[in-house]
Structures are given as C-alpha cells and as structure tokens.
C-alpha cells in the first residue's frame with residue numbers, strides 16, 4: 121500500500137496512549153507459556169510481530185485465550201511443550217525467531233523456524249554459535265547461518281560461560297532461555313548493557329539470577345510460576361510522537377503511560393541534550409511515565425558507545441530530529457542498524473535525502489547537517505516499520521503545497537497497527553491560524 125501524506129501540520133494540542141511494549145509483550149507470552157499455572161497479560165501489543173509469537177506458542181500446545189482485553193496463558197511448564205506439526209512462522213520478527221531458538225534448542229522434539237523475506241536475510245550465527253556450544257543441534261538453511269533454522273531434539277543442554285561478541289538483548293535472551301534447560305550455571309558477559317526485560321521478567325516469574333554489572337548468571341532447572349503482567353506503552357512507538365511534539369510548530373503533545381526502563385530510555389537523554397522540551401512525569405508504579413513534549417529549537421549532538429543499545433530502534437527518528445537541529449549531529453557505533461529489518465543506515469540516509477536532508481552514511485552511523493527544510497518526495501519504507509513511521513513524521517513537516525507518497529506504508533502493522541489512525545486524530549486537533 122502506498123499512502124499520500126499531508127504536510128505542514130502546526131498548532132497541535134494532542135494527548136494519546138501508545139500500544140504495549142513489543143519486547144515485553146513477546147516475553148510475557150513466552151514466559152507465561154513455559155511457567156506453571158496461569159499468566160494474565162494486560163496491555164499486550166496485538167501487532168503482527170507479537171501475534172506471531174503468540175501463534176507459535178499455540179502451535180507448541182499452549183492454550184492461550186484472548187478476549188481483546190486480557191490475554192490468559194495456561195502455562196504448560198518448560199518441558200511439556202508439544203512437537204509442532206508444521207514450521208513455526210516468525211514473520212518479520214527477529215525477537216520471535218531468536219528468543220524461541222533458545223527455548224526450542226533444549227526440547228526433545230524437532231522444530232523449524234521460518235520467517236518472511238526480510239527475516240530470512242538476518243544473521244542467525246549470533247545465536248547458532250552459543251547454542252551449539254551448549255550442545256544444541258541447530259543449523260541454518262542449507263549450511264548457511266540464515267533462516268529457516270532447523271532444530272533437532274537433544275537430551276539436555278550444558279551451561280556455558282559466554283562473552284557476547286555483539287550487544288544484543290535477543291542473543292542474551294536466547295542463551296538465558298536455553299540456560300533454563302541446561303545443567304549448571306550459565307554465565308553471560310555482555311559487550312554493552314542491552315534491554316533487560318528478560319532478566320526482569322524471569323525474576324518476576326520466580327527465577328533467581330545473579331547480575332553484577334554486565335555479567336548475568338542463571339542456574340538451570342529453575343521453574344517459572346505464572347504471573348499477572350501489565351505491559352506499559354512502548355517507548356519505541358512513543359518516539360514518533362515525541363519527535364512530532366518537538367518539530368511541529370506551536371504544539372504540545374502528551375503521551376500517557378510510556379515504559380521508561382533505563383535500558384530503553386536513551387532517546388529521552390538525547391532529546392534533552394538537544395535542548396528538547398520533554399517533561400517526564402513518573403507514575404506511582406515507577407516503571408512508566410506520562411511524557412509531555414513542547415515545540416523546541418533543537419541543537420545538534422553526538423551519539424556513540426554505551427548509549428547506542430539504549431536507543432537502537434529510535435535512531436531513524438533521532439536522525440530526523442537532527443535534520444532540523446542547529447549544527448551537525450554525528451551518530452557512531454551503530455553498525456547493528458545494518459542488520460535490522462532493512463539496512464537502516466542506508467534507508468534513513470537515502471530516503472531523507474530524497475526529502476532534501478543533508479545526511480551522509482558512514483560504516484557505523486550517520487552524519488547529519490541540520491536546519492534543512494524538508495520537501496515533498498516519493499519515499500520508501502522498504503517494508504521496515506521504523507523507517508515507515510519516521511518518514512510519516514518527516515512528511516508532516518513539508519510545505520502545504522507539496523505532497524509525500526510513502527511506499528509500503530502498511531508495514532506499520534508490525535509494531536504499531538493504529539499508527540496512521542493516531543496521526544489522523546492528531547491532525548484533527550490542528551488549530552488553523554484563524555481559530
């Protein structure tokens with residue numbers, strides 16, 4: 121689907137809630153399925169990626185009820201999953217494929233994980249290698265390290281000590297799930313601290329972990345006990361409306377109940393460093409906040425090192441902010457972006473350049489010269505939800521007499537199915553200069 125977007129939005133007063141956190145939603149379904157007893161999930165993200173995880177757990181014999189409000193998972197325990205009758209479809213979701221590889225690697229049945237065209241090009245050696253050293257029998261398609269992944273049954277896995285060569289929460293989580301099925305203590309040493317939702321949720325389900333800085337230790341054989349999980353709004357989805365609030369003239373946006381886990385909240389640090397007027401009102405639960413944003417004149421910044429995993433999925437929209445900031449913004453150490461749903465370094469540079477941005481690609485990041493007015497163009501999401509949503513926000517900034525056409529716009533369903541409805545709702549709050 122191609123979508124024609126209307127630009128030159130201003131004078132916005134808008135309040136919204138973003139849908140549930142994608143990382144937490146995947147994990148709630150997986151952990152609820154392997155726990156003993158019942159798990160209730162509220163705020164679950166019903167997007168394509170998370171629904172693929174849910175469907176796979178059903179194929180593995182787990183009973184899951186969803187009345188559209190609460191998801192109820194009748195946990196089976198980690199060793200009672202059933203052999204699936206056909207390949208397990210992870211769609212576009214790296215999280216689904218990588219986390220479930222860890223869980224399936226220690227089962228006594230065979231399984232095959234497949235993905236869409238984009239996922240079929242994403243590297244799986246990062247999970248194949250550690251899982252193999254734990255004794256798993258896992259391989260990529262036709263002796264490659266690409267999906268489909270074929271996982272043969274094994275009696276048991278053994279714990280390893282693993283120093284991670286990449287900063288990846290998906291790899292860490294796959295090893296932790298396999299660690300539950302291993303004999304001994306699994307030790308992971310992270311390259312950089314990555315999102316810690318797996319560790320936090322394992323602890324909530326009653327598993328004990330020993331975490332010291334970047335080292336995580338988990339003893340195999342521990343049981344999970346069903347829990348009630350309330351999923352907060354996704355900060356990665358909120359990022360698009362944070363950007364809209366900062367960039368649209370004379371505007372004010374409030375986003376309710378956004379998860380602010382410190383391993384995910386790098387975008388808030390960056391926008392503050394850029395001079396953005398962003399106010400974070402932490403809610404009594406301590407893990408989410410209402411965030412208010414006001415139009416701001418932004419300044420350039422530099423982003424590199426340990427903050428990168430804390431904002432990895434937000435870099436496309438941060439690049440858009442930088443096109444409007446005063447000065448030159450440099451983003452480094454973000455080579456992981458090249459192996460996401462698409463090569464996000466290339467896609468951001470190429471598509472924003474079509475809109476007149478002054479932006480250069482480097483091997484591991486971007487150099488963005490700011491204060492460049494954007495113009496209408498025909499742009500492409502390449503089927504990548506984060507690129508599509510960033511381009512829609514960029515499209516709000518072009519002059520009223522120009523248009524922007526976004527190719528492959530329906531990819532937003534991967535993480536934010538109501539995204540365009542919210543944009544429409546936001547546009548309707550526009551006050552014309554006359555009223």
Ligand SMILES: O=C(O)C1=C[C@@H](OP(=O)(O)O)[C@@H](O)[C@H](O)C1
Nearest residue numbers: 143215287288289290291432433
């Ligand atoms: O564990 C997760 O839920 C995720 C981890 C990140 O990927 P990597 O682990 O590949 O960095 C992130 O980009 C992805 O959107 C979700």
Ligand SMILES: C=C(OP(=O)(O)O)C(=O)O
Nearest residue numbers: 212213214215433460506
């Ligand atoms: C990279 C992403 O997800 P995944 O790796 O799960 O496909 C994302 O949502 O930006």
